[in-house]
Amino acid sequence: MKKIKMGTASAGVVIGLCMVGVAALVMLIGFWKTLVLALLFGIGFFIGKVENKQEFIRDTANKIIPAKEAKVIDLKSEITREQEEKQEMVQEMQQEAPAEENVQETEEEKNEDGE
Numbered sequence: 001m002k003k004i005k006m007g008t009a010s011a012g013v014v015i016g017l018c019m020v021g022v023a024a025l026v027m028l029i030g031f032w033k034t035l036v037l038a039l040l041f042g043i044g045f046f047i048g049k050v051e052n053k054q055e056f057i058r059d060t061a062n063k064i065i066p067a068k069e070a071k072v073i074d075l076k077s078e079i080t081r082e083q084e085e086k087q088e089m090v091q092e093m094q095q096e097a098p099a100e101e102n103v104q105e106t107e108e109e110k111n112e113d114g115e
Contacts, residue, residue, distance in 0.1 A: 004011045025034040050056045 004014055022034065025037065
């Protein structure tokens with residue numbers, strides 16, 4: 001069986017036919033009965049599709065409602081902290097750079113003295 005990719009003509013035809021079917025159900029049996037039918041279809045699809053239902057429900061619930069021990073992050077303070085860390089790193093690199101130049105100069109002086 002070939003999978004249908006979204007954005008193709010075949011996907012458009014399939015989705016269009018589904019919408020025609022929904023419209024026919026609404027006209028024949030009414031809106032609320034169609035809604036109940038769609039809900040039952042969704043539950044059946046979920047039961048058939050998801051292998052580990054408890055894990056899926058737990059993961060979904062954790063995404064929607066975070067755990068209580070989850071830390072609330074203040075965005076402004078986090079940005080400020082990251083900027084300070086970057087400045088400290090730049091300062092450390094600038095302090096190390098002259099020390100490296102001095103080592104290179106002393107090595108060059110030794111080479112000149114040895115010649």
